[in-house]
Amino acid sequence: MSGDETLLDIAKRNFVTAETMMKLVEADDGYLNVVGYHAEQAIELAIKHYLETHGIKYPMTHDISQLTARIPDEAMEPFEDIENSAANITNMEAKTRYIKNYRLSRRIVEKALHQAEGIIKWLANESAGDKDK
Numbered sequence: 248m249s250g251d252e253t254l255l256d257i258a259k260r261n262f263v264t265a266e267t268m269m270k271l272v273e274a275d276d277g278y279l280n281v282v283g284y285h286a287e288q289a290i291e292l293a294i295k296h297y298l299e300t301h302g303i304k305y306p307m308t309h310d311i312s313q314l315t316a317r318i319p320d321e322a323m324e325p326f327e328d329i330e331n332s333a334a335n336i337t338n339m340e341a342k343t344r345y346i347k348n349y350r351l352s353r354r355i356v357e358k359a360l361h362q363a364e365g366i367i368k369w370l371a372n373e374s375a376g377d378k379d380k
Contacts, residue, residue, distance in 0.1 A: 254299060255370055258292035261285045262363045269360065276350055283339035283351040286359040287311075290329060290336055293366045294318070297326075300374075309340045325369045329362050336362070 265285035271278040287309070294314045298305045305317050311333035315326055329336065335355050342349055 254292045254296035255367065255374065258289045258296060258363075258367055258370075261289040261292065262360075262367055265289060265360055265363065269356075272353070276353075279351045279353060279356050280339075280343035280349065283356045283359060284343045286356065286363050287336050287339035289363040290359065290366060291340070293363070293370055294326065294329070296370060297322075309337060311336045325366060329366060332358065332362065335359070 262285070265282045268278050268282045268285065272282065291309055291311060291314065294311070295305055298314070298317055301322075303317050303319075306313055308314065311329065315323075315330040315333060318326055323330070336359055339351060339356070339359060343351060
């Protein structure tokens, strides 16, 4: 990729990784943690992309609540479902890497994948709209 890579590009790669790994869950539910981790990364990076492209400074954190708190109220609508699930999404990054025998629930992981896909598509459309201006 050229030097104009964005956080949205990285978010998309994490989402594709999560989707790909989801196919392995039937054989080994330990992959739920890997999927959850990459879904969290996709969401986190997508939010950071939004903040960065709108000139909003953000802390170097994985805490989704801290990141969504930076989004102005008038722009919050596309992020509301993510904000409501922030604790679960943040746990996907925090708990899945070091706690042995910890497993995320399939329902929560599938919801996070859906949320990641939705926000990435919305941001891609928003970015495309900016290019048309």
